[in-house]
Amino acid sequence: MLDTIWNLIQGFQIADNETNTKNVASVARSTSVSVKDLQRKMDTLVLANQAMWELLSAQLGVSESDLVKKMNEIDLRDGKLDGRMTPIRQAVTECTQCGKKIGRRNMMCYWCGARVEGVSPFSS
Numbered sequence: 692m693l694d695t696i697w698n699l700i701q702g703f704q705i706a707d708n709e710t711n712t713k714n715v716a717s718v719a720r721s722t723s724v725s726v727k728d729l730q731r732k733m734d735t736l737v738l739a740n741q742a743m744w745e746l747l748s749a750q751l752g753v754s755e756s757d758l759v760k761k762m763n764e765i766d767l768r769d770g771k772l773d774g775r776m777t778p779i780r781q782a783v784t785e786c787t788q789c790g791k792k793i794g795r796r797n798m799m800c801y802w803c804g805a806r807v808e809g810v811s812p813f814s815s
Contacts, residue, residue: 747753769777783792788805799806 744758748755763772765776766772766774771777784795784807785791786793786800786803786805786807789800789803791800791802793800793802793807797807
């Protein structure tokens, strides 16, 4: 009798572990897809940046030292020269449609969906 109960408990534990294994495998596949998607997007951004740089350099005569100087200037806006652009906390404004508070960089109100005019996602 005890053996039967023990075997049932072990059977439930094995089934539970198999389910957990399948869930983990699913998460791993999903994560792999997400990483590949991020890599594809990053590759596209790198390509676009290179194209923009070559256009600016050729058409406006901007030098590589000008580019590096501007990169460092932007990098230092948060007080740290760390190779990253850390966003400075953005100020908030009110939506003209619903009156809810939204970030100044938002081009649409996430409360009511109204389009916010005169906003640039690159403004500081």
